[in-house]
Amino acid sequence: MFDRYEAGEQAVLVHIEFPNEGDREDLRELEMLVSSAGVSCLTVVQGSRQAPHPKLFVGTGKAEEIAEIVRTHNADVIIFNHQLSPSQERNLERVCRCRVLDRTTLILDIFAQRARTHEGKLQVELAQLRHISTRLIRGWTHLERQKGGIGLRGPGETQLETDRRLLRERIKSIRKRLEKVATVREQGRRARSRNEIPTVSLVGYTNAGKSTLFNHVTNADVYAADQLFATLDPTLRKLEITDVGPVIFADTVGFIRHLPHDLVAAFKATLTETREADLQLHVVDVADQRRKENIEEVQSVLKEIEADEIPQLLVYNKIDLVDEINPKIDRDDQGVPVRVWLSAHTGEGIELLEQAISELLAKKIFASKLLVPPAFGKLRGALFNLNAVNGESYDEAGNWLLDVRLPQADWERLKKEQGQEIEQFVVED
Numbered sequence: 001m002f003d004r005y006e007a008g009e010q011a012v013l014v015h016i017e018f019p020n021e022g023d024r025e026d027l028r029e030l031e032m033l034v035s036s037a038g039v040s041c042l043t044v045v046q047g048s049r050q051a052p053h054p055k056l057f058v059g060t061g062k063a064e065e066i067a068e069i070v071r072t073h074n075a076d077v078i079i080f081n082h083q084l085s086p087s088q089e090r091n092l093e094r095v096c097r098c099r100v101l102d103r104t105t106l107i108l109d110i111f112a113q114r115a116r117t118h119e120g121k122l123q124v125e126l127a128q129l130r131h132i133s134t135r136l137i138r139g140w141t142h143l144e145r146q147k148g149g150i151g152l153r154g155p156g157e158t159q160l161e162t163d164r165r166l167l168r169e170r171i172k173s174i175r176k177r178l179e180k181v182a183t184v185r186e187q188g189r190r191a192r193s194r195n196e197i198p199t200v201s202l203v204g205y206t207n208a209g210k211s212t213l214f215n216h217v218t219n220a221d222v223y224a225a226d227q228l229f230a231t232l233d234p235t236l237r238k239l240e241i242t243d244v245g246p247v248i249f250a251d252t253v254g255f256i257r258h259l260p261h262d263l264v265a266a267f268k269a270t271l272t273e274t275r276e277a278d279l280q281l282h283v284v285d286v287a288d289q290r291r292k293e294n295i296e297e298v299q300s301v302l303k304e305i306e307a308d309e310i311p312q313l314l315v316y317n318k319i320d321l322v323d324e325i326n327p328k329i330d331r332d333d334q335g336v337p338v339r340v341w342l343s344a345h346t347g348e349g350i351e352l353l354e355q356a357i358s359e360l361l362a363k364k365i366f367a368s369k370l371l372v373p374p375a376f377g378k379l380r381g382a383l384f385n386l387n388a389v390n391g392e393s394y395d396e397a398g399n400w401l402l403d404v405r406l407p408q409a410d411w412e413r414l415k416k417e418q419g420q421e422i423e424q425f426v427v428e429d
Contacts, residue, residue, distance in 0.1 A: 017048040030081040067096040201274040204283035205294035206254030209317040213344035214251040243362040275307040287321035314339040366411040369427040372400040
């Protein structure tokens with residue numbers, strides 16, 4: 001029997017074409033996933049079938065062909081661009097005498113590398129344990145798979161036995177810890193809701209440029225790279241938007257075709273930022289030939305996490321990679337922004353995005369001049385704290401003449417706090 005713990009980074013990729021559109025995968029996407037995981041591709045085996053073989057997925061002849069290629073290239077692992085059943089993985093390993101991984105395991109491995117925060121690591125571990133729990137029949141002597149190599153990064157730092165009872169206890173423990181983290185997040189959301197601070201969530205297909213756009217708009221330093229799932233953990237930043245005031249921007253994990261359901265379930269707490277946002281910025285790679293399919297896939301995941309009813313603004317990114325496309329705002333028949341064309345890399349069109357966000361989130365604005373007596377210095381201080389004062393001067397009696405602009409809701413709140421008599425300070429035009 002071959003050594004199942006012998007880890008390596010040399011892979012043979014297998015991509016099978018099916019006539020059913022729902023079963024198709026993108027070979028280029030697999031190559032990007034493999035590259036993102038830090039694995040070297042030795043060769044790609046391609047083929048076509050009407051339907052997956054129940055025992056070997058690819059059929060007996062193709063399995064023997066793959067086995068011969070593995071021996072020729074001395075490969076360490078075979079990576080399928082499809083989801084395999086536990087029995088199919090086991091049967092293929094017997095034929096090829098080599099570790100076999102499917103697309104789901106590959107994605108989980110990338111997530112294990114990318115997780116940085118406590119919550120992100122817990123979510124990845126939960127997804128990995130759920131996935132492993134269906135593969136206990138494969139003969140692993142324990143769940144410790146940390147000896148390196150694609151698909152062998154362990155779900156945690158401590159060795160976990162394959163005993164199902166211990167597995168269930170571990171999953172239960174992680175869920176409890178995630179519930180505590182979710183409670184903290186919910187408290188933050190309630191605080192923002194009380195302060196009437198809107199949230200804008202960036203969503204989109206992975207590698208569409210969400211983090212680059214997020215960094216450009218908010219001056220953040222979120223890790224951004226030309227690879228799949230460069231950003232895993234959610235990041236929140238506050239930004240002042242004209243006619244809106246403070247806005248919370250949330251950068252979240254990118255989506256991908258056939259995203260593992262265990263992963264979607266595990267990351268529902270994180271994706272709550274998307275589900276409860278006031279506006280979604282759906283970032284699209286305009287240079288991607290499959291952008292239409294990518295948009296549909298993102299909408300499918302948003303529907304799965306019950307976030308498909310949130311108002312959405314399409315952001316067509318990377319126009320610098322396409323000829324004869326200039327920054328612009330597309331509007332519907334009512335003049336409402338529906339699409340913004342920009343380049344997060346060069347900064348072209350960023351101001352148009354902020355304009356569109358302002359229009360979509362704009363509150364009713366109170367703009368006027370106030371003649372405030374010296375005895376109401378507290379009101380003046382409150383207006384400055386709200387960044388509502390655009391200009392200030394004095395009259396001969398020592399009164400402040402303030403040029404103010406602030407959301408109507410903030411003005412109404414000031415009237416409750418300072419007293420309704422402050423309305424008499426409004427200078428009629």
